[in-house]
Amino acid sequence: MALMRTMAALLLLVIAFGAAAGGIELREFDDPVMEKRYHDLTASMRCPLCENQAINDSDAPISADMRERVYQLLQEGQSDIEIINHMVQRFGEYILYNPRLESRTYLLWGLPIALVLLGAMVVVLMIRARRNASAKALSAEERQRIDALTNRKRSS
Amino acid sequence: MLIKLIPEIGHFALIIALLMAAVQAVMPLAGAATRRPLWMAYGQPMAVGQFVFIAIAYACLTASYMLDDFSVANVANNSNSLLPWYYKFSAVWGNHEGSVLLWSFMLAGWGFAASLFTGNLPRDMVARVMGVMGMVCVGFLLFILMTSNPFERLLPGMPQDGADLNPLLQDFGLVVHPPMLYMGYVGFSVVFAFAIAALMGGRLDAAWTRWARPWTNLAWAFLTVGIALGSWWAYYELGWGGWWFWDPVENASLLPWLTGTALVHSLAVTEKRGSFKSWTVLLAISTFSLSLMGTFLVRSGVLTSVHAFANDPARGFFILMLLAITVTLSLLVFALRAPRVSHKVGFNWLSRDALLLVNNIFLVIMTVTVLLGTVYPLILDSLGLGKISVGPPYFNALFVPLTVLMCIFMGLGSVTRWKSMAARDLIRKLWLAGVAALVIGILMPLLYRGEWNLFVSLGIVSALWIVLPMVRDVFDKTRHASSFLAGVRKLSLAYWGMVLGHVGVAVTIVGVTVVSNYNIERNVRMSPGTTVEVAGYQFTMTELTERRGANFLADTSILQVQRGDSGRSFTMRPEKRLYLATGMPMTQVALRPGLFRDLYVAMGENLGDGSWAMRVQYKPFVRWLWLGALLMAFGGVLAVLDKRYRRTAATREAPKVASQGGSTQNSTQNGAREATA
């Protein structure tokens, strides 16, 4: 069992690392926009076989097949969404590095945005509280003196 | 024969170190609780002894590698008699067991350093710091001895030559990247121990922050360099020219860096103004906890990642327990002992305090975002909600706007006064810088490429907005001095550290922006005689040869490269290697580095008719990425050297904390190169 695991790990290593510098293919594009779309699409799809690589970085045969398919579909004039759907139908949501917004990913996309709002609130509330604290505690004259002292110390 | 017993000596040394760590974990804390000076005094000698014995163990393992002792399983699996000596040396940390040993060695090293420079800290505080460090050490030594013993023998039936070190790890980058990264990870254990000790003793005063700051800066600087080295290594070694993949392993190192950065800033507020105390302590705990979590994520293989390491569930379980106990206990201590808000230190909207608060909030949001993206697939999977991937598009979509927003405040923060500053003073100080940043930033893409690009403009404006106000500030501060140089000298090292750190951020931002938007990549078919032009450079393949290296066979192509018609011409030699011991193919890229552009050539497949598919890339400003990181780290070290830390130490006739501390770290690290990250 342990041996099997080591072997499996080794195989994975070969797959993951042997893949270095994958995907050097000679492709012709009609226009630079399509070339950019090809790059973006292949960079945002995950190789289903490798440990964690985009299909444009990986040497695995399946990645080559997938790149080829992306290229074909682009040539056929399909839109990015259509191409993505085409791939997801076959390989699942797993291959999308940019997970779609759906009920199970609401938290993933929503939390950072919620945090920004929460952070802004915290800043506003804290500064308002602190501002009052300083206003109450010290007279204007004292404040000036302390101001001068702290800032002088800093630049010394 | 003593030489045959080297692994056993190492093993035995580890056991002794564990016992000493156990004493260190128990006695000083018990002593501090019961006020017994004798018990408290156990801490420092135990830290020294533990360091010595782990050093012995580490030396023994290194010796086993150097002597090709393939009866040691670890050596047999990860080294080869054909390996050059320096890779044998670094192969020690090219595997799980060795890297955990190095981790512990560094932990003991930081503990040792901390025990030397205790300066004028109260005795019970020192005792508690030592106790906490001891506990962490106990955890890791137990981990080694119970699940990851590097000294296990393969007897009978030892192999003749050993397997091999993964060819990817046979490289200078991998020799230096993990030790640096680990120095950073582990370095945060010191400030963590300080934080817990302060909570236990109920002593969160200015002396505490003053003590914690240099250690934090130093660990942060190591981590910064470690991350940069990892990125640089991936760039030239993996062969497709990427430098950051948002891979879980990379994210694991970024997380403590982000909270560590927040900690560096919040410590500044706590020291200067006495506010944010609980917050600072929480950050110290979080940073080390995230370092531990990073270790867990990497070592357990719980997340799929391009770095496939040790996937042993028993190890994963052990280190998870270690993580859970450490973090839960420290958060509990925090929850129960965090000081109440006694008095509010006032500050105004426009004040350095407020801006540092904003900085901390941004960094925390970034941390949560990275953490969320990293563990989200795992969480969905354990809830049975299917497997998804979260990768670069997600992180970039959130990180770019967050960084730009943060830069707005960063530009203000470095020149604002503490407590309060009148808006018109600030505007007077900044308007010119603001206008200049906007104008240059917006024009830059037009001048550079003749086409406007929003992202490039955003990046350049952000970078200039960080740098220009500081230039103005330095000018203002030195204006009244007799000469510019005298003025420069009058400013404190801590100030220069801040300036350098921020300039480093700006430089990195420029690098990221330019290389992401103006990278040129062409895949071409080449055979001897072919010439292709990329970004004004002519690449001519003159020869295609085969060669035999120490432990590999290679197809080499030789390219003559010339810029335009007039420029000097130089040679580039990309290779496709086949490593003999493992049969692994590897791409060895040819790089022509430059401050403003890199040329990057990788060989792809043999196309059969004597020609090869090649990838030629022109990468403008890519060096700025790592240059910026180096500047940041240098800034951190400079701040450590500030006079005021030395002054504190000098009062106790202890060696100079800051400067000496720095050199000690360096020498520890020289003796202790480590394992794969």
Place this chain on the structure above:
Amino acid sequence: MKRRLLLLLLPVCFLALALFFYQGLSLDPSQRDSALMAREFPTFEASTLRDENRRVDQTLLEGEVTLVNVWGEWCPACKQEMPQLLELADNGIRMVGVNYRDTREKGMQFLSEFGDPFEVNIFDPEGELGFDLGVYGAPETFLVDADGVIRYHHKGYVSPQDVRERILPEVEKWR
């Protein structure tokens, strides 16, 4: 007091995360369900391995519960799982092979050497059917019910244990 309670949320949150990590330790990230589960077998048109002139399409899989095994001569695990596949065929299960990214010559040689449990083999030298099936490495095994809908997917090597504990029960379930 309220503040302390609030702070106690921190260790609780962390423990929740640790629980996920704990579960994660026993999850295998490489084990994923096929995206084609509960969907119809993809449409295709191909020749068979033995007979270039015989054309088959997706109707081949209708009418009876069928195990579809994707294999190739170049795949070592395919050789190892052959005894199990032969055993399944002996149990009266209809087996159809997909000869994936292979040549006729090598495919036929493989069958004569390791046995042939398949009623028919779909010849897929370019991997087109394999791509539509979402196959990213052989061997892979699909269970297709009588209506031609994919009901079960096994990625990788089929061990004798897998036959007993997974595949036979699944076949029974969909019969």
